[in-house]
Amino acid sequence: MTVQVARMKNLLGVIWGGMFVALGSYAGVCLVLASAPEDAASAGDTLRYALTGIAIALGAVSLWWRGRFLSSEGPATLADTDLRRHSIVVWGLSEAVAICGLVLGFVTHAANEFVPFGLAAAALLVLHRPANLPFARLRDPIA
Numbered sequence: 372m373t374v375q376v377a378r379m380k381n382l383l384g385v386i387w388g389g390m391f392v393a394l395g396s397y398a399g400v401c402l403v404l405a406s407a408p409e410d411a412a413s414a415g416d417t418l419r420y421a422l423t424g425i426a427i428a429l430g431a432v433s434l435w436w437r438g439r440f441l442s443s444e445g446p447a448t449l450a451d452t453d454l455r456r457h458s459i460v461v462w463g464l465s466e467a468v469a470i471c472g473l474v475l476g477f478v479t480h481a482a483n484e485f486v487p488f489g490l491a492a493a494a495l496l497v498l499h500r501p502a503n504l505p506f507a508r509l510r511d512p513i514a
Contacts, residue, residue, distance in 0.1 A: 376506055379451055383458055383501045390462045391496050394489055397469050401476035401485040418478060426471040426488055433464035433495055443505040450510055458504060465495035 440457040472488020 373511075375451070376509060379455065379509075380501060380504075380506065383455065383504065386459065387462055387496065387499075387501050390466050391493070393466060394469050394492055394496070397473045398482075398485055398489050401473050402482040419475060419484070422471040422475045422488075426468045426491065429464050429467045429471070430491060430495055433461045433499065436464065437461045437499055441499075441505055443503075443507065447508070448510045449505065449508045454504060454506075454509060458499075458501070461499045462496060465492055465499055468492040468495060 436457065440453070441461065469485075469489050469492035472485040472492075475488070476482050476485040
């Protein structure tokens with residue numbers, strides 16, 4: 372492994388770690404705000420179904436994006452900038468699943484609404500972790 376690849380792996384690990392840790396802060400914020408006294412804002416099942424559908428779509432797009440651009444198989448090589456860009460896209464899509472749960476928890480004042488979204492986002496981030504990136508497909512850096 373070249374020094375440049377090792378540095379990029381380290382950088383991507385830091386970015387991924389930050390996104391993964393953010394899930395905990397979403398859960399904490401949801402817990403605090405959901406325990407606030409309930410006011411007239413009680414969301415119906417429509418919002419729950421809509422946010423669940425959006426979260427499922429975001430998760431599916433993250434899986435598709437990874438398969439399309441970050442598959443370990445394939446003859447094409449990747450530039451280091453492409454690897455970084457595509458990685459951040461799939462991680463952002465995965466984290467957006469948790470944000471759907473955070474919004475639902477805010478609106479319904481029920482922290483337990485966040486749990487399935489947070490778990491799904493964590494599972495996607497673990498699936499898309501830096502160790503699973505196709506570093507073998509990187510082009511040799513131009514000296």
